[in-house]
Amino acid sequence: MTTQSATALFATTAIASSEGAAAPEWVQLFPAGPQLVARDGRSWRLSDPQAVIAAFEANGAPIPIDYEHGQAHRAPKGETAPAAGWITAMEIREGAIWARAEWTDKAAAMIAAREYRFLSPEFYHTKAGEVFLVVGAGLVNRPALRMTALSRADDPTAPHTTETDMDLTALCRALGLDAGASVENILAAVERLQGEHRTALAAAEAPAMERFVPRADYDQAIARADTAETELAAVQTERQTGEISAAIEDAVKAGKIAPASRDHYRALCAVEGGLENFKKLVGTMPVIGTPSDLDERDPARPSGLSEQQRSIASMMGLSEEDYAKSL
Known part of the structure; x- marks a missing residue:
């Protein structure tokens, strides 16, 4: 699957504002969208920050923070590119994407000493410029974009974007898609999961009256x-x-x-x-x-005759007592 990747530093606000300040737990990765414009003219779109977070969560693993985007520039050459920390969670704050960072001791000390002051996200986007997946971030000192985050000014002679073969097999598997699914299908699956999540939350908060x-x-x-x-x-x-x-x-x-x-x-x-x-x-x-015929007899009458027997006695001109004696 071919897509485009980019790195950008999005901040004029430092990670640690003064020397000796502790490395923050939460840092900003992207400013509020939808339009993201760099000082060098590059631009991207962040139309659906929740979809970006959903893609991160679907991956099911933390993503690395390194030094100067070593994973993207040094690691492919076989050079050392150690991690400075790990992004373990993301959330939306007023349209911007923030990340929880777990710093290594070395990186935390360098941030506190203001040896590194800014953070630059590395992300994938479609050819139309829509950001859909964060793959890492780097500690840098040359911010390029104006926003409350960290960014990196790329070499002006370098291309603004590079064509990269990206393996999205794990993401496709987590979304229930075929390994060769297109980026559009991946984004559609993420949006569907978001819709189902919103529906489930609404149902939990306001259960249907016919079920309550x-x-x-x-x-x-x-x-x-x-x-x-x-x-x-x-x-x-x-x-x-x-x-x-x-x-x-x-x-x-x-x-x-x-x-x-x-x-x-x-x-x-x-x-x-x-x-x-x-x-x-x-x-x-x-x-x-x-x-x-005992059950038919009237116990209140002395003769104890039944109605039928009394009728017969009457027709014969006999009293009930005389008729009873003849029985």
Whole structure:
């Protein structure tokens, strides 16, 4: 993948303002965009600083701060280019990008002694000049851009940008893209992740009302459900008891079972499927006794005759007592 890289010092404000001052934990890498213009005429765009930070975080590793951009100029020649520190985090402050730096003891001492006063970021940008990835930074003493950060005045005879083969395999892998994805696709993936992140934050701060139920309402609904379930069970039990009693009484009247065996058959019907089994059993049982009419008799009448028997006695011109004696 071919893209363009550049280094620039963006500051007139020193890292340590006076001798003996400690090296700062946070330093500025880029001023607020979108347009970044150098004194020598070079310019870039920082349209989406959050995308730059997202690309740094997707890499999953700190990036080096060296001396005079040694990683870019000396290391490719096999020369020593030690680290002065490491960028471990980035954040946006009023549109500018700031970085947390973990300095080596040597670099911290040099900054405190004002041997190095400015910081210059090294970054990649598209051919259109859009900054999309920070790959490092260097301690320098010749700032080139006017802003609250550090910059480096390049050799005026050197080209403003250089074509560089950049390996973005790790970044593509972290974004779920193919290794050969274009810069445009990488930026689109970063923007998509940003959108998903914003959506997730919004959902966490303001959950959808249809998914949110106050605890008091939830407890009340559960209590109502439990009450309704209890009442339904009672109704079902009462109905089942009525059906069992009716079936047993029908069997008694039909002479299929003895009245004294009611409780026995009621217990059998109470188990799961017992009523249906009882009905099937009664259908196959023979009549074991003449159906009794005792349950139809009126105990309040001396004769104890049933309505049908009283009707017969009346048609025969007999009193109920006389008719009862003839039975």
